[in-house]
Amino acid sequence: MSRAKLLFLQVMVAVVVLVFWHVFSTVPLGTGSDGKPYYLLPQFFFSTPLKVIERVFLMFWEGTVYKHLMITLTEAVLAFVIGATAGVLIGFWFARKPLVAAVFDPYVKMMNALPRVVLAPIFALWFGLGIWSKVWLGVTLVFFIVFFNVYQGVREVSPVVLSNARMLGMSERQLLRHVYWPAALSWVFSSLHTSVGFAVVGAVVGEYLGSAAGLGYLIHQAEGVFDVTGVFAGMVILMIFVMVIDFCVTLIEKPLLVWRPTETRTVQ
Amino acid sequence: MPPIDGAAMPAVQLNAVSVAYGLTGGGRYEAVQPVDVRVADGEFVAVLGPTGCGKSTLLNIAAGLMPPSSGESLIFGQRLQGLNTQAGYLFQQDALMPWKTARDNVAIGLEVRGTPRRQSLEAADVMLAKVGLASFGDRYPHQLSGGQKKRVALAQVLVREPKILLMDEPFGPLDAQTRLIMSELLLDLWQADRKAVMFVTHDLDEAIALSDRVLVMSAGPRASIIGDFPIPLARPRDIAEVRSEPEFHRLHAAIWNTLRDEVRKTYGLGNATKEVRA
Numbered sequence: 429m430s431r432a433k434l435l436f437l438q439v440m441v442a443v444v445v446l447v448f449w450h451v452f453s454t455v456p457l458g459t460g461s462d463g464k465p466y467y468l469l470p471q472f473f474f475s476t477p478l479k480v481i482e483r484v485f486l487m488f489w490e491g492t493v494y495k496h497l498m499i500t501l502t503e504a505v506l507a508f509v510i511g512a513t514a515g516v517l518i519g520f521w522f523a524r525k526p527l528v529a530a531v532f533d534p535y536v537k538m539m540n541a542l543p544r545v546v547l548a549p550i551f552a553l554w555f556g557l558g559i560w561s562k563v564w565l566g567v568t569l570v571f572f573i574v575f576f577n578v579y580q581g582v583r584e585v586s587p588v589v590l591s592n593a594r595m596l597g598m599s600e601r602q603l604l605r606h607v608y609w610p611a612a613l614s615w616v617f618s619s620l621h622t623s624v625g626f627a628v629v630g631a632v633v634g635e636y637l638g639s640a641a642g643l644g645y646l647i648h649q650a651e652g653v654f655d656v657t658g659v660f661a662g663m664v665i666l667m668i669f670v671m672v673i674d675f676c677v678t679l680i681e682k683p684l685l686v687w688r689p690t691e692t693r694t695v696q
Numbered sequence: 697m698p699p700i701d702g703a704a705m706p707a708v709q710l711n712a713v714s715v716a717y718g719l720t721g722g723g724r725y726e727a728v729q730p731v732d733v734r735v736a737d738g739e740f741v742a743v744l745g746p747t748g749c750g751k752s753t754l755l756n757i758a759a760g761l762m763p764p765s766s767g768e769s770l771i772f773g774q775r776l777q778g779l780n781t782q783a784g785y786l787f788q789q790d791a792l793m794p795w796k797t798a799r800d801n802v803a804i805g806l807e808v809r810g811t812p813r814r815q816s817l818e819a820a821d822v823m824l825a826k827v828g829l830a831s832f833g834d835r836y837p838h839q840l841s842g843g844q845k846k847r848v849a850l851a852q853v854l855v856r857e858p859k860i861l862l863m864d865e866p867f868g869p870l871d872a873q874t875r876l877i878m879s880e881l882l883l884d885l886w887q888a889d890r891k892a893v894m895f896v897t898h899d900l901d902e903a904i905a906l907s908d909r910v911l912v913m914s915a916g917p918r919a920s921i922i923g924d925f926p927i928p929l930a931r932p933r934d935i936a937e938v939r940s941e942p943e944f945h946r947l948h949a950a951i952w953n954t955l956r957d958e959v960r961k962t963y964g965l966g967n968a969t970k971e972v973r974a
Binding site for chain 1 (some may be wrong): 790805856
């Protein structure tokens with residue numbers, strides 16, 4: 429399928445959804461028993477796409493949203509950097525020291541099984557309502573994804589590649605640098621989209637549960653006053669935000685994963 | 697006291713080396729009975745045997761990748777402890793680092809011993825040219841065919857100029873034509889500076905065509921060496937032509953005679969004398 433055709437179909441999906449939303453929220457389907465017009469998607473609960481778009485524009489036009497975007501971005505970036513660094517280091521450590529891994533195994537599993545949302549209130553207590561309670565919530569999400577990937581990546585290095593590297597005269601340190609590290613890194617990058625996404629989730633959920641700024645705060649505020657247009661506008665901005673970040677991740681990972689086999693296609 | 701002069705010493709000497717594995721749930725699996733193997737400096741020795749007879753195990757012991765259960769290995773007269781640093785090992789499976797280009801894969805063996813990067817890369821380019829991949833240095837392994845990957849692996853081993861080459865069915869996974877070409881390439885490169893070679897294979901034709909001596913191993917368990925055939929074919933050899941010489945056929949028949957019953961054993965068949973026509 430050509431790129432243009434694909435893009436066209438992708439846009440069509442959005443158009444269909446928006447038109448459906450617009451029509452059923454503005455055109456009454458009939459009159460209810462109380463004499464009022466009856467809508468499938470009442471505006472009080474669903475707003476309308478035009479109103480939402482207008483609100484998004486206004487927020488950018490008046491510049492009220494930038495501060496919140498910056499806060500959420502800062503939280504997500506910090507959460508990712510701290511979580512990924514810790515995940516790589518501890519993943520490496522566990523993979524190279526089976527005893528440590530065996531001892532901590534049940535605790536790692538327990539921590540990972542815990543829904544991280546329940547930590548949000550306690551983090552707010554410990555780290556306050558500023559950005560750090562959100563950062564640490566994001567860290568608990570990012571850490572486990574990176575940790576498991578690095579752990580797996582280091583342990584599943586091909587034994588033949590490893591033997592070969594040893595026969596080529598590599599010391600333990602050189603093995604770490606030339607074999608274990610690249611192998612683990614490829615796993616980290618394959619999970620980059622997920623872990624970056626979770627960094628944003630941690631930030632937004634944290635803000636939602638108690639904060640004074642950020643996209644999650646915006647959405648929570650709008651909800652508090654039954655401003656459905658505001659809620660949808662916040663969601664739209666969040667979606668754009670995540671799309672942009674995801675695009676940046678794709679740009680970063682492409683040159684780093686050139687060595688990976690890709691599907692080859694015939695050309696005409 | 698043995699002479700200190702390394703040249704007079706065999707490159708590889710396995711003295712009464714045996715291999716046994718502990719089985720899960722207790723017990724021992726005696727894979728290889730005590731065997732003696734000598735590979736003189738500059739000698740090309742093929743180790744031939746049915747699948748699973750433990751010939752690769754012997755190679756791993758000579759490489760220092762695993763210790764023997766008993767016996768000792770001497771490398772140029774020195775008792776081997778840890779990895780055999782004088783040997784290059786060509787693996788059967790893909791052993792290139794997939795995240796490095798062909799050039800980097802070859803150069804890394806020099807870099808880790810302290811050669812400056814630029815010099816290593818230059819040496820890698822020369823070696824890649826020798827194996828016929830001059831213009832493929834920037835490719836990653838996944839962009840190379842099976843035969844090309846083997847060439848890179850060969851360059852990776854040879855660029856470090858090891859005194860001993862250990863090869864574990866290196867051309868096993870390749871198709872028949874590529875194998876022939878790779879064998880030719882190997883002989884050409886070996887002819888230039890004869891290193892000691894221990895070449896493990898299950899291919900009789902390949903063993904005779906390449907080597908100075910063929911050791912035949914029996915089927916496991918308790919595998920041992922049951923034949924030692926010198927190959928008096930003239931060198932340098934042309935791989936394609938040597939197969940049509942009468943001497944080749946005589947050797948082929950003699951070695952196959954020894955090998956046949958062992959191959960049949962691994963498939964749970966009886967002796968050749970009780971052969972039933974298929």
